[in-house]
Amino acid sequence: MSQEKKGWTYGMLTQEDWWAVWIGGFFMILGLLSVWGIDLVGWITYPKIWVFKMPEGAVPKKIVPWYQAFYPLGAKYSLTAKKFWKSIGPIGGILITYVAFTIPLCIGAYFMRWNVRQFFLGWTVIFFLTYLCWFIGHHAFFAATTVHLKKSNFPDMFTLSLGGGASFILALIVGLIIGNFFKPLARFLSEAAKPEWYIKTAIVFLGVKVGYLPIKMATFSQKLGHKVAGLTFELFLAGAVATFVAYLIFWPGIYTISRKIFKLPRKTAAVLGSGISICGVSAAVATGGAVRAKPVVSIMVSALVVVYAVIELIILPWFFTYVWPGPEGALVAGPAMGLSVKTDGADAAAGELLDELMRAKIAKDTNGAVQWPEGIITVSAVVTKLWIDMFIGLWAFILALLWCYVVECRPGEKVPAIEVWHRFPKFVIGYFAAWIIYLTIFFGPGHAGAPEGMAILKAAKAGAVPVEKGMRKLFFMLTFLSLGIITDFKKLKEAQFGKMVWVYLIGLFFFIIPVACLISWLFHQGMELPNIAGMGIE
Amino acid sequence: MAEEKKKEVHGTGSLSADALEAEDVLSGAEPWEPWETKLVVGSFIVAFIILLIGLFIVPTSIINAGG
Numbered sequence: 001m002s003q004e005k006k007g008w009t010y011g012m013l014t015q016e017d018w019w020a021v022w023i024g025g026f027f028m029i030l031g032l033l034s035v036w037g038i039d040l041v042g043w044i045t046y047p048k049i050w051v052f053k054m055p056e057g058a059v060p061k062k063i064v065p066w067y068q069a070f071y072p073l074g075a076k077y078s079l080t081a082k083k084f085w086k087s088i089g090p091i092g093g094i095l096i097t098y099v100a101f102t103i104p105l106c107i108g109a110y111f112m113r114w115n116v117r118q119f120f121l122g123w124t125v126i127f128f129l130t131y132l133c134w135f136i137g138h139h140a141f142f143a144a145t146t147v148h149l150k151k152s153n154f155p156d157m158f159t160l161s162l163g164g165g166a167s168f169i170l171a172l173i174v175g176l177i178i179g180n181f182f183k184p185l186a187r188f189l190s191e192a193a194k195p196e197w198y199i200k201t202a203i204v205f206l207g208v209k210v211g212y213l214p215i216k217m218a219t220f221s222q223k224l225g226h227k228v229a230g231l232t233f234e235l236f237l238a239g240a241v242a243t244f245v246a247y248l249i250f251w252p253g254i255y256t257i258s259r260k261i262f263k264l265p266r267k268t269a270a271v272l273g274s275g276i277s278i279c280g281v282s283a284a285v286a287t288g289g290a291v292r293a294k295p296v297v298s299i300m301v302s303a304l305v306v307v308y309a310v311i312e313l314i315i316l317p318w319f320f321t322y323v324w325p326g327p328e329g330a331l332v333a334g335p336a337m338g339l340s341v342k343t344d345g346a347d348a349a350a351g352e353l354l355d356e357l358m359r360a361k362i363a364k365d366t367n368g369a370v371q372w373p374e375g376i377i378t379v380s381a382v383v384t385k386l387w388i389d390m391f392i393g394l395w396a397f398i399l400a401l402l403w404c405y406v407v408e409c410r411p412g413e414k415v416p417a418i419e420v421w422h423r424f425p426k427f428v429i430g431y432f433a434a435w436i437i438y439l440t441i442f443f444g445p446g447h448a449g450a451p452e453g454m455a456i457l458k459a460a461k462a463g464a465v466p467v468e469k470g471m472r473k474l475f476f477m478l479t480f481l482s483l484g485i486i487t488d489f490k491k492l493k494e495a496q497f498g499k500m501v502w503v504y505l506i507g508l509f510f511f512i513i514p515v516a517c518l519i520s521w522l523f524h525q526g527m528e529l530p531n532i533a534g535m536g537i538e
Numbered sequence: 539m540a541e542e543k544k545k546e547v548h549g550t551g552s553l554s555a556d557a558l559e560a561e562d563v564l565s566g567a568e569p570w571e572p573w574e575t576k577l578v579v580g581s582f583i584v585a586f587i588i589l590l591i592g593l594f595i596v597p598t599s600i601i602n603a604g605g
Contacts, residue, residue: 234597241592241596244585244588245585248582248588407573523593525598526602
């Protein structure tokens with residue numbers, strides 16, 4: 001335990017967690033201004049599915065020609081400045097998006113004492129590369145589903161039906177290629193390749209999504225709004241209990257496997273236990289600090305966490321969609337993902353991919369008769385993960401007490417209670433604040449979707465969509481690309497931590513994932529996604 | 539410089555590309571002690587109790603949703 005004095009405000013200007021809250025919160029507040037008719041977020045530029053040449057008879061609705069592949073979201077959703085946002089066009093929109101994020105991110109980099117010049121240059125490359133991946137990944141061959149083809153009056157054609165997931169995978173692949181085959185470029189970009197920061201910010205935006213979902217549904221049907229509000233509460237409750245049960249099984253299980261089968265020292269086993277069980281990097285680092293493990297242990301586990309998260313990200317969404325439990329268990333799969341994937345970034349991204357794959361599959365299987373609203377499956381994956389994140393602080397504190405008073409009993413040493421606060425993942429505050437603010441609008445001035453509240457709900461929607469849809473997905477894309485850039489497979493091989501690799505492999509695939517699936521199945525049986533087919537909801 | 543960076547990564551939970559270094563932390567396992575058994579078994583027992591309670595209180599659980 002560090003004995004240096006840290007007040008409750010410690011790190012507010014110097015830690016990624018807090019900067020995710022500041023940046024996420026700032027754009028959320030900009031979005032909220034739409035309630036008063038001020039639209040300051042309509043610039044965020046979003047992709048559409050495109051083709052080089054439209055077939056004869058096709059209509060540019062869901063699938064458009066390549067030159068219409070991007071549009072500022074305000075051009076579609078703004079209530080007060082639609083014409084203006086339309087007038088800036090896709091190039092203007094991308095440039096404003098770049099400037100709007102570059103300024104706060106560089107300010108954050110400055111306060112976190114990074115090399116601002118290097119960050120700025122790296123960020124610029126990563127930003128435009130991200131948009132390029134977003135563009136390519138939205139080609140109809142990769143992204144279009146049966147529903148998209150039908151709505152745009154396209155002839156039957158073979159597509160991979162990946163939806164928005166194709167862009168995520170492409171960003172990851174491009175990142176991995178840079179990180180492993182273009183090392184000088186990867187080093188140049190490394191100051192701005194910050195997957196944890198980007199994803200934490202995206203998770204604050206996700207809070208807007210969770211809070212806004214009932215509003216979105218209510219603008220189409222009051223009953224649907226209530227149903228989705230209820231569903232998010234169900235996910236919250238079931239996720240909390242499932243997480244507690246899972247974690248109390250995960251950690252001792254991995255600790256025992258590491259100690260008894262692989263004969264690892266206690267501290268290494270404890271850090272591995274947290275890394276594989278809880279939320280990867282943060283947990284490994286928090287536990288490393290709590291038990292006073294050598295820094296290299298946390299770092300090696302963190303590296304493994306990232307690599308295995310990528311492997312899980314590639315395997316699990318497909319496995320859950322096409323093998324078990326399939327679309328009928330979509331809300332079992334999401335939380336199972338949350339319990340299995342060990343970084344916030346990879347989990348939220350895997351949840352997003354799962355969301356796209358599940359929705360595409362159910363639409364294809366039912367020929368469009370069943371369509372689910374976007375984002376709920378992602379939310380189900382992230383809610384469980386957030387509970388796990390909140391558990392980190394508590395568990396690190398328990399381990400700190402245990403190590404301090406039992407294992408390395410040092411007379412007179414005290415563990416301050418504020419340590420729990422310091423270990424608490426702060427971006428969660430932004431996530432919950434966003435969620436609660438939008439829910440308050442829904443149940444307060446929005447009158448839970450009753451006709452008298454509809455005007456304010458529609459105004460709130462105009463500011464929420466650019467944040468929860470455009471900004472959230474952009475930051476997911478940035479996360480994927482950055483994750484790939486910093487993953488250097490050769491470096492991991494050179495570190496010769498083969499034993500740890502095996503513990504992680506066996507622990508993850510033969511213990512964590514099966515237990516996660518079982519627990520998720522036990523607690524999420526009764527959840528159903530609302531069918532929005534034919535309601536005109538996107 | 540590298541030490542400084544390592545220290546920084548250790549303290550913040552942030553993940554960066556140049557934070558990896560090898561050191562022998564895998565050997566020298568201590569013998570298993572009774573408090574470890576207590577910790578592991580105690581944790582499993584608490585998990586089982588929460589599982590049982592949770593299955594009854596969570597409306598969407600297999601018990602309440604009827605499988």
